[in-house]
Amino acid sequence: MGGSVINTNLFSLRHTFESGQPLTFFADYNRSRNAISYQEGNSMFDIKMVGSAEKGRLVLNAGKADGVRRRFRLDDDMQGIYGRINTDPFMDRAIRRYSGMRLTVNDPWETTLVFIISQLNNLKRIRLITRNIIERFGTPIKDEDGRVVARSFPTSEDLMEATEKELRECNAGFRDKYIRSAAEYCTNNLDLYRLRGKSYHALKEELMTISGVGDKVADCIALMGYGRLEAFPIDVWVKRTLERIYFKGRKRPVKQLHRFVDERFGDMKGYAQQYIFWGGRMMA
DNA sequence: ACCCAGGCGGGCG
DNA sequence: CGCCCGCATGGG
Numbered sequence: 001m002g003g004s005v006i007n008t009n010l011f012s013l014r015h016t017f018e019s020g021q022p023l024t025f026f027a028d029y030n031r032s033r034n035a036i037s038y039q040e041g042n043s044m045f046d047i048k049m050v051g052s053a054e055k056g057r058l059v060l061n062a063g064k065a066d067g068v069r070r071r072f073r074l075d076d077d078m079q080g081i082y083g084r085i086n087t088d089p090f091m092d093r094a095i096r097r098y099s100g101m102r103l104t105v106n107d108p109w110e111t112t113l114v115f116i117i118s119q120l121n122n123l124k125r126i127r128l129i130t131r132n133i134i135e136r137f138g139t140p141i142k143d144e145d146g147r148v149v150a151r152s153f154p155t156s157e158d159l160m161e162a163t164e165k166e167l168r169e170c171n172a173g174f175r176d177k178y179i180r181s182a183a184e185y186c187t188n189n190l191d192l193y194r195l196r197g198k199s200y201h202a203l204k205e206e207l208m209t210i211s212g213v214g215d216k217v218a219d220c221i222a223l224m225g226y227g228r229l230e231a232f233p234i235d236v237w238v239k240r241t242l243e244r245i246y247f248k249g250r251k252r253p254v255k256q257l258h259r260f261v262d263e264r265f266g267d268m269k270g271y272a273q274q275y276i277f278w279g280g281r282m283m284a
Numbered sequence: 285a286c287c288c289a290g291g292c293g294g295g296c297g
Numbered sequence: 298c299g300c301c302c303g304c305a306t307g308g309g
Contacts, residue, residue: 020290119291125307173305214292235290277290
């Protein structure tokens with residue numbers, strides 16, 4: 001069952017959960033309990049955070065500790081990462097305010113689906129659509145009495161049976177065809193789980209062969225589905241924030257922004273992006 | 285009414 | 298290559 005405890009340094013369950021990453025679209029976070037629960041495969045996770053973000057502990061009522069360590073990147077050296085990306089007053093402020101916010105490690109297919117849904121969309125609707133799809137196509141998980149207590153995230157194979165009409169009913173909108181096509185393609189043509197060893201650029205190239213996955217979404221998948229910290233997805237928020245903080249509010253082509261962050265944040269770009277994304281939204 | 289959201293594919297020059 | 302357009306849907 002559970003019962004285990006993980007000691008944490010510079011980890012905030014709340015900021016991690018509220019920062020718009022794939023897990024946050026289907027896990028349930030209770031702010032007053034400072035606890036989350038979610039389904040992963042056949043296992044249920046129920047995790048409560050105690051103590052401060054600087055030094056705290058995670059109490060697992062359900063779920064395995066090693067999986068939690070990996071999912072929340074608890075072995076990352078945040079002190080070192082902050083030292084690397086805290087390059088200016090804006091970053092300093094974002095790091096202070098969201099101290100302990102981690103990148104999460106998510107399943108490649110889940111991440112792919114979520115970020116296909118994310119295009120031209122907002123966090124609230126991404127969450128709605130994701131939940132609808134899980135509810136409709138996820139495999140039911142039952143208790144001893146046969147009652148459905150949860151549903152697992154639908155695999156690509158599960159989603160091959162989804163019609164465009166059904167996906168529209170999940171509020172997917174024009175993304176229905178991308179979802180269908182990705183489900184089939186990732187079942188029959190591209191095994192996402194075999195891409196883990198590839199270089200960042202090779203990985204991106206493979207991901208972009210999926211219809212509905214372009215440069216930005218591929219970066220999101222690389223970062224949050226494969227843990228590639230070299231990835232720096234630039235969405236409208238990140239673009240605006242970079243321009244505001246580093247270019248006096250002048251519009252800059254995405255290509256130039258990529259060169260800028262490559263130089264500035266180096267191999268910790270991915271973490272920098274998460275703080276710029278969330279800090280830029282919340283501290284505008 | 286209009287604009288926007290963790291963009292992408294396709295068509296055109 | 299780059300540019301421009303349409304795309305569903307709900308909220309401000």
